[in-house]
Amino acid sequence: MPALGSSDGIIIDRPRFATSACVEPVAEHLTRNADELICAENDHSPYWYRVLTGAARCCTHLNDGRRRVIDFLIPGDMFRVYALPVHRIRLEAVVTPTLVHRYRRLELEQIARFDRAVAREMREEAPRAIERLQAHTVMLGHSSAIERVAAFLLEFSRRSRPQPEDTLVLPMSRSDVADYLGIAVESVSRALTHLRRDGIIDLEGPKRVRIKSRPALEQLAVQVLDA
Amino acid sequence: MPALGSSDGIIIDRPRFATSACVEPVAEHLTRNADELICAENDHSPYWYRVLTGAARCCTHLNDGRRRVIDFLIPGDMFRVYALPVHRIRLEAVVTPTLVHRYRRLELEQIARFDRAVAREMREEAPRAIERLQAHTVMLGHSSAIERVAAFLLEFSRRSRPQPEDTLVLPMSRSDVADYLGIAVESVSRALTHLRRDGIIDLEGPKRVRIKSRPALEQLAVQVLDA
DNA sequence: CGTGGCATTGATGTAATTCAAAAGACGTGG
DNA sequence: CCACGTCTTTTGAATTACATCAATGCCACG
Numbered sequence: 001m002p003a004l005g006s007s008d009g010i011i012i013d014r015p016r017f018a019t020s021a022c023v024e025p026v027a028e029h030l031t032r033n034a035d036e037l038i039c040a041e042n043d044h045s046p047y048w049y050r051v052l053t054g055a056a057r058c059c060t061h062l063n064d065g066r067r068r069v070i071d072f073l074i075p076g077d078m079f080r081v082y083a084l085p086v087h088r089i090r091l092e093a094v095v096t097p098t099l100v101h102r103y104r105r106l107e108l109e110q111i112a113r114f115d116r117a118v119a120r121e122m123r124e125e126a127p128r129a130i131e132r133l134q135a136h137t138v139m140l141g142h143s144s145a146i147e148r149v150a151a152f153l154l155e156f157s158r159r160s161r162p163q164p165e166d167t168l169v170l171p172m173s174r175s176d177v178a179d180y181l182g183i184a185v186e187s188v189s190r191a192l193t194h195l196r197r198d199g200i201i202d203l204e205g206p207k208r209v210r211i212k213s214r215p216a217l218e219q220l221a222v223q224v225l226d227a
Numbered sequence: 228m229p230a231l232g233s234s235d236g237i238i239i240d241r242p243r244f245a246t247s248a249c250v251e252p253v254a255e256h257l258t259r260n261a262d263e264l265i266c267a268e269n270d271h272s273p274y275w276y277r278v279l280t281g282a283a284r285c286c287t288h289l290n291d292g293r294r295r296v297i298d299f300l301i302p303g304d305m306f307r308v309y310a311l312p313v314h315r316i317r318l319e320a321v322v323t324p325t326l327v328h329r330y331r332r333l334e335l336e337q338i339a340r341f342d343r344a345v346a347r348e349m350r351e352e353a354p355r356a357i358e359r360l361q362a363h364t365v366m367l368g369h370s371s372a373i374e375r376v377a378a379f380l381l382e383f384s385r386r387s388r389p390q391p392e393d394t395l396v397l398p399m400s401r402s403d404v405a406d407y408l409g410i411a412v413e414s415v416s417r418a419l420t421h422l423r424r425d426g427i428i429d430l431e432g433p434k435r436v437r438i439k440s441r442p443a444l445e446q447l448a449v450q451v452l453d454a
Numbered sequence: 455c456g457t458g459g460c461a462t463t464g465a466t467g468t469a470a471t472t473c474a475a476a477a478g479a480c481g482t483g484g
Numbered sequence: 485c486c487a488c489g490t491c492t493t494t495t496g497a498a499t500t501a502c503a504t505c506a507a508t509g510c511c512a513c514g
Contacts, residue, residue: 060365082354133357140409172280
């Protein structure tokens with residue numbers, strides 16, 4: 001399968017098929033354009049999802065029109081709906097096209113009996129989700145907008161596959177980032193400009209960020225100390 | 228076992244032994260005073276914890292002295308350390324005394340083979356943690372301090388065992404709440420006074436909150452809309 | 455070439471943080 | 485039981501930072 005490119009020639013992702021050989025037969029292929037719904041169940045869902053190309057956001061919509069982006073999913077990430085009495089979680093595509101595999105839980109468990117790799121992935125899905133959520137929580141605890149944006153860049157860089165020259169491709173819009181960080185779109189923009197003016201990053205188009213000084217970025221996004 | 232009371236006669240908790248009969252033999256009893264460490268492993272830990280009485284906070288300490296409270300655990304809640312490459316998570320007691328059971332994972336799994344209740348609890352630990360983290364994330368997304376405090380009161384009331392007269396006992400300090408909500412201590416205090424002045428809550432001592440108008444509180448803590 | 459969506463930039467009002475101090479709660483020891 | 489000291493909570497005033505409103509620039513697309 002060839003690399004997929006967005007309209008401006010940026011190579012966003014190549015599919016990752018960590019467990020493809022075994023789960024392929026039971027995988028339902030979903031292709032979505034940006035902002036289209038991938039999954040909106042609100043009760044315990046029998047499906048598991050895996051983002052293959054593109055990106056997705058896990059979010060809720062508040063009744064005053066605001067939106068909370070709880071998590072971004074990039075190729076390789078898995079997703080499922082947990083029993084959630086409080087919030088209605090949705091999964092939406094962020095870029096066009098976004099390819100997602102959908103598996104039935106029971107079929108996945110069936111395969112996991114024989115395939116240790118699949119079993120391991122199922123076992124690790126929840127811990128990974130928790131890891132992302134905890135990191136996000138720490139990020140949201142950061143008081144200033146610049147700290148949040150800096151932490152976001154580092155976190156996304158860590159999760160993304162390495163790109164040449166410490167360049168980072170943000171598949172989502174500023175508005176997505178804003179709702180993820182809990183600040184206004186303009187604040188995201190200002191923070192990025194601020195970082196650029198300080199020579200910490202370069203902006204090569206709205207979606208490409210080159211990290212010029214990782215140490216400076218890390219200093220802004222106050223990292224965790226060992227106790 | 229009798230009810231435990233704090234010094235001012237508030238019944239904070241009675242122990243909950245959902246799985247006591249079977250896990251008791253392998254449970255290590257830990258008793259801690261407020262602010263004392265319960266667990267600070269930073270790599271995949273072989274232990275599972277369950278808060279029995281008192282309360283605990285799951286948090287990280289930043290290298291500028293600030294602290295992020297990621298989660299509060301109250302009696303019945305389980306805790307374990309996930310493989311976390313980024314943040315060092317600690318579990319600390321919030322009140323004196325806090326009683327925690329510690330189990331070895333392997334022993335717990337052994338028991339789970341025969342005891343369906345234990346198996347179910349182990350299966351549900353991660354989903355419950357995710358549920359709490361997602362709710363927390365939505366809460367942190369709320370912009371204003373009053374919204375956050377209102378959402379916190381509702382969330383904590385939902386998780387706590389019902390108290391007479393819609394009264395809520397907050398075992399943790401204002402500073403704990405502040406670090407949990409990502410705002411300053413003074414802002415928490417001001418928000419509570421604001422809610423009291425508006426007749427939405429009553430403050431019977433710093434730790435006792437009586438919810439006088441739950442609808443008003445729910446309106447402040449913008450709830451999630453169905454899509 | 456014009457239009458619409460997204461990103462950036464600027465000006466202003468508002469809300470939270472910060473610094474500072476007083477009031478209240480709690481524990482200790484007289 | 486009361487007095488005292490300490491810590492927590494609350495309140496106040498000044499500053500800072502973010503959200504909001506508004507306008508412009510930019511790029512893609514019709």
